[in-house]
Amino acid sequence: KLNGAKITATDIRAGAAMYLAALIAEGETTILRTDYIDRGYENFEGKLRALGATIEPVLLEKPSLTHVHMQ
Numbered sequence: 001k002l003n004g005a006k007i008t009a010t011d012i013r014a015g016a017a018m019y020l021a022a023l024i025a026e027g028e029t030t031i032l033r034t035d036y037i038d039r040g041y042e043n044f045e046g047k048l049r050a051l052g053a054t055i056e057p058v059l060l061e062k063p064s065l066t067h068v069h070m071q
Contacts, residue, residue: 004022004025004027007032009031012036012041015034023053
């Protein structure tokens, strides 16, 4: 059983795996440093949304670092 948490993507493959784990976790997950995934996979979040994922961008103090919140 996985529970939602605040997690940080450290590279492209780990970040993609974190998105997938967040989809099956109970509760909400916030993924920090999604810029790795954004650069490496075309429209990754859009593809997950098409499958029914609820993904919201998170406003940051440092706009160069992206985060998402998943339910």
